[in-house]
Amino acid sequence: MSTVCADLVEATSIPEPETRECAECIAFGDTWVHLRMCLECGNVACCDDSKNRHATAHFNATNHRVIRSVEPGERWLWCYRHEQAVQW
Numbered sequence: 001m002s003t004v005c006a007d008l009v010e011a012t013s014i015p016e017p018e019t020r021e022c023a024e025c026i027a028f029g030d031t032w033v034h035l036r037m038c039l040e041c042g043n044v045a046c047c048d049d050s051k052n053r054h055a056t057a058h059f060n061a062t063n064h065r066v067i068r069s070v071e072p073g074e075r076w077l078w079c080y081r082h083e084q085a086v087q088w
């Protein structure tokens with residue numbers, strides 16, 4: 001059995017995104033592949049398959065560790081610090 005890190009265990013309420021676009025990409029006229037949302041502050045940003053990787057940049061800038069997928073049908077969280085995923 002693999003254990004789930006405390007960051008993911010503590011993420012009991014999963015908020016809905018307030019937007020479905022990456023504001024930072026739009027500001028530069030760029031596009032993205034998938035969207036992720038920071039569970040700590042609600043920031044929506046693009047994934048690592050996207051050119052600008054704004055979700056990872058947000059983690060590096062803020063140390064906000066847990067994101068959820070914003071893609072339809074995807075129900076998972078990811079902890080950057082421990083590099084763990086969990087379904088919800």
Ligand SMILES: [Zn+2]
Binds near residue numbers: 006065080081083
């Ligand atoms: Zn963690």
Ligand SMILES: [Zn+2]
Binds near residue numbers: 045054
């Ligand atoms: Zn972006």
Ligand SMILES: [Zn+2]
Binds near residue numbers: 041058
């Ligand atoms: Zn955040």
